[in-house]
Amino acid sequence: MNQQKVGQFLKTLRNEKSFTQAELAEVLGVSNRSISRWENGITMPDFDLLIELAKYYEVEVGEILDGERKDKKMDNQTEELLLKVADYNNVERDFFSKRMCIMFTIALAGMVIFAVIYLAGFERIQPYASIVNIVGGFVTGTLLTGLLYASRYIAKIKAAKMRLAKELRRLK
DSSP: OOHHHHHHHHHHHHHHTTOOHHHHHHHHTSOHHHHHHHHTTSOOOOHHHHHHHHHHHTSOHHHHHHTSOOSSOOOHHHHHHHHHHHHHHHHHHHHHHHHHHHHHHHHHHHHHHHHHHHHTTGGGSHHHHHHHHHHHHHHHHHHHHHHHHHHHHHHHHHHHHHHHHHHHHHHO
């Protein structure tokens, strides 16, 4: 998949509708910066937005992914597959967001406890020194775990997009 070609095609489709990036962004509920990034081939829209764009522009999702118009229309089976993937992507994104919020809230609480104990000077008193070290290690561990989890999630999404693109090519 050539992102530059896809971006140029999205720009052509938007111009055919005589919309500005800001107007399209408002319709889709995204920023006009996102539209610009798609059209410049820097990023790609999420699955659910890809489906919305295809419906809005009255083209197949496969046409957008190929960056050119095709003669045949998308069959129902392919469209259902894409809708299921989009729903799955949204559910997984919500789950990930909640988990990350919990992890970083715990880390933030640990940092506050660490700061209070440290700033109050309790780190010099023996039982509190151990607590400071434990809380500091906990905060560091939680933040590192969050970063590793986020990077694994990003790699997983990239792999899912690649599988979807391969499946779409197979269905053509």
